[in-house]
Amino acid sequence: MALKPVKKGWMPELWVSKVPFGVGEQKPNNFLEVFRAAWENRDNLEYAYRILSDGCCDGCALGTYGMRDWTIRGIHLCNVRLRLLRLNTLGPLDVRVLEDVSSLEGKTSTELRELGRLPYPMLRKRGQQGFTRISWSEALDRIGLRILRAHPKRLAFYLTSRGIPNETYYLVQKAVRALGSNNIDNAARICHSPSTVALKEALGVAATTCSYKDLIGTDLIVFFGSNVAVNQPVMMKYLYYAKKAGTKVVVVNPYREPAMEKYWVPSDPESALFGTKIADRFFQVEPGGDIAFIHGTIKHLIEQGQIKREFIEAHTTGFDELQDLLAKTAWENFETASGLPHSEMHAFAQLLAQAERAVLVWSMGVTQHSFGEDTVQAIINLALSRGYLGRQGCGLMPIRGHSGVQGGAEMGAYATAFPGGLPINSENAAHLQELWGFEVPDQAGLTAPEMLEAARQGQLEMLWSIGGNFLEVLPDPHSVREALGKVPLRVHQDIVLSSQMLVEGEEVILLPATTRYEIKGGITETSTERRVIFSPEIPGPRIREARPEGEVLLEVAARARPWLADKLKFEGMDTVRAEIARVVPLYDGIQHLKAKGDAFQYGGPHLCPDGVCPTPDGKAHFKAVPLPERRIPAGALRLVTRRGKQFNSMVHEATDPINGLPRDAVLISASDAAQLGLTPGQSVVLSNEKGKLLGRVFIGEVKRGSVQVHWPEGNVLIGEKRSPKAKIPGYKDAYVFISPARAPISAEESRLETTP
Numbered sequence: 001m002a003l004k005p006v007k008k009g010w011m012p013e014l015w016v017s018k019v020p021f022g023v024g025e026q027k028p029n030n031f032l033e034v035f036r037a038a039w040e041n042r043d044n045l046e047y048a049y050r051i052l053s054d055g056c057c058d059g060c061a062l063g064t065y066g067m068r069d070w071t072i073r074g075i076h077l078c079n080v081r082l083r084l085l086r087l088n089t090l091g092p093l094d095v096r097v098l099e100d101v102s103s104l105e106g107k108t109s110t111e112l113r114e115l116g117r118l119p120y121p122m123l124r125k126r127g128q129q130g131f132t133r134i135s136w137s138e139a140l141d142r143i144g145l146r147i148l149r150a151h152p153k154r155l156a157f158y159l160t161s162r163g164i165p166n167e168t169y170y171l172v173q174k175a176v177r178a179l180g181s182n183n184i185d186n187a188a189r190i191c192h193s194p195s196t197v198a199l200k201e202a203l204g205v206a207a208t209t210c211s212y213k214d215l216i217g218t219d220l221i222v223f224f225g226s227n228v229a230v231n232q233p234v235m236m237k238y239l240y241y242a243k244k245a246g247t248k249v250v251v252v253n254p255y256r257e258p259a260m261e262k263y264w265v266p267s268d269p270e271s272a273l274f275g276t277k278i279a280d281r282f283f284q285v286e287p288g289g290d291i292a293f294i295h296g297t298i299k300h301l302i303e304q305g306q307i308k309r310e311f312i313e314a315h316t317t318g319f320d321e322l323q324d325l326l327a328k329t330a331w332e333n334f335e336t337a338s339g340l341p342h343s344e345m346h347a348f349a350q351l352l353a354q355a356e357r358a359v360l361v362w363s364m365g366v367t368q369h370s371f372g373e374d375t376v377q378a379i380i381n382l383a384l385s386r387g388y389l390g391r392q393g394c395g396l397m398p399i400r401g402h403s404g405v406q407g408g409a410e411m412g413a414y415a416t417a418f419p420g421g422l423p424i425n426s427e428n429a430a431h432l433q434e435l436w437g438f439e440v441p442d443q444a445g446l447t448a449p450e451m452l453e454a455a456r457q458g459q460l461e462m463l464w465s466i467g468g469n470f471l472e473v474l475p476d477p478h479s480v481r482e483a484l485g486k487v488p489l490r491v492h493q494d495i496v497l498s499s500q501m502l503v504e505g506e507e508v509i510l511l512p513a514t515t516r517y518e519i520k521g522g523i524t525e526t527s528t529e530r531r532v533i534f535s536p537e538i539p540g541p542r543i544r545e546a547r548p549e550g551e552v553l554l555e556v557a558a559r560a561r562p563w564l565a566d567k568l569k570f571e572g573m574d575t576v577r578a579e580i581a582r583v584v585p586l587y588d589g590i591q592h593l594k595a596k597g598d599a600f601q602y603g604g605p606h607l608c609p610d611g612v613c614p615t616p617d618g619k620a621h622f623k624a625v626p627l628p629e630r631r632i633p634a635g636a637l638r639l640v641t642r643r644g645k646q647f648n649s650m651v652h653e654a655t656d657p658i659n660g661l662p663r664d665a666v667l668i669s670a671s672d673a674a675q676l677g678l679t680p681g682q683s684v685v686l687s688n689e690k691g692k693l694l695g696r697v698f699i700g701e702v703k704r705g706s707v708q709v710h711w712p713e714g715n716v717l718i719g720e721k722r723s724p725k726a727k728i729p730g731y732k733d734a735y736v737f738i739s740p741a742r743a744p745i746s747a748e749e750s751r752l753e754t755t756p
Contacts, residue, residue, distance in 0.1 A: 016277060057081050059402075060078075061403050062527060069234070087162075101124075109499055113498075120544075121138075123142075125506070131510060134509075139509050152181040155179065156181075164408065166408075167576045175554050182441050183445035185414060193728050197373045198374075202622075202623065203614075210394060214606075221359050225253055230658060232401065232528075236278070248280045262276065288369050288630055293344075293348070298326060299334070306353040314611065317620075358388050361397045362399070364732070370721040372723040372726060384620050387611070389620060390608040390611045416444050419432070420583070424441075424442060451463065458486060465490070487506075493552065518537065521537065534595065534598040639734040639735055644661060668700070668708075685739050690718065693717055694741060707736065
């Protein structure tokens, strides 16, 4: 059965209003973003345009070739990509600013980035005021000597997703394993690691099971804890066409996200003029209440005879255990844990019962809990109960917010998995040893949070960070700063300055990196829909001493292990891709990508076709996950961290144009504010056992009993909670007490403060 067709012509019933361009509405000015980007990149405008028109987007993981994609016709250019463009066109910074780093201590990360790109290797020793220039040879000698003197378990390597391509991830993890360590991790750890774990266990796959095209014309799309309007803006164009095809859109989230309710797609005349109503229904669950809401819904489906029995019996196992658990759980428990009445679960069940096909989408609102794996499993349970797997218009979609995270994990840049997502064990280590020709460690390494814990305990000799900023990404930044300062040698390889580089240590080495568009031979990235996309080298200005991260790690490994030098040598990116195809069978085809527009979708349009999964028994697995224990102290409110006008931790604007919130906003419901005697704009203090955060009250449609603050500012309130298998921090799994501040504070004064 074909998907429902997109209706031609304009549809006034979908319009937000008849006021052109949403004048008077709180919303982003996407057209202004184009002019802002042109002005910001005016010194390299021709190069900037070539990056946009020929390169694969380094923003979210929807994936493009130039400004086109494989889903719908037309131009795809979002404000996230425009904001990131300047990172690729910056000139070198004036190194005199690094002679005394005390002058940089008060600067924001945005201000540090705007200083320009790192021009050459630099060194700072303990007691020195700043950095001095060194040669690449001296830098690598110092690093190599430290590696030679250290046990492999006392070395740690981390990669962010900052435009890092598949080839770099692969080369870095190979170099690290040649050094005898599995202590390598990447930014996927704090985004979708629970999704990877749960999907692999339940379905035998660790990626989106469907394609973007399945969104347009399916019966129903459900977003769990995902705000694609902010994080993957091009998705809103897909939703515009989905709505024109008659697809219903449902959002399950503690906050009634304004842009998920209505959106103006700038590249379509109708939507740009009059806006588009997106969500048909919101279900405002309590933060962390998704399992209860989903399983209550499944219980309804069972009781009403609206599950797909034929699919369940033919293609799944474990349903009886789940059904038994649900039957024994009282409705009161589901209501209390979800924060929603029985009737809301019934309404959601009816929407699903009416949908022969549906795509279930989720993101960090679901994964960043101490029970993230179980919540993803609950979503899988829901999809299996309705047979939404392995066919057109159906699927499970953990939507990726960064262009590198899908490929980063699949290339093996992970402390808990080898290339191809294979578990770290003796059998798989032996297999890699046969392919690579050197011994590979067979014990899991340190995850990113564990690296910092080891550093605090004096158990790390070297930490090599490619991009990223532990100070802004991980919880408890003051503890992170302390840990960084204890590492004898830190290596920071990046395009621009970050605040973690300024933390004093015994030795800190800065290495200038290339952007993805500067790598000779081009590179690839993997999109959310598993499409491996080629991005060519873009001719333009260069930072003379910047080098690709993978190339540098291979050279260091060869210096430290000279007997392995011939096994760590590649003639070019094409030979890297050829090896990836041999080591990661899913990626067979990557070796043939050579030009703009070249791409392939591994696994085809749908994984688990016709319900047959690559699990040992060929079936999908239900799992009877229990409701999590989620008690908080009396008088406390649940805390959720959220994004504003930013790309991950990179803040682009002090005010979110979608809802008008400044960075110090404490978003709270009107009923909670009234009960606490708080008024809009009032200065307040959020506090818990980890620290305190100063902010101002803003009223919004958030779930009663909860508050939301921006991330990374809210990291001072996040504790040590981790999920059991993926070990993701609980960024949305904390609580706070809220009280009036003793004196009014300005936005500038509301910077992070922690208790002693």
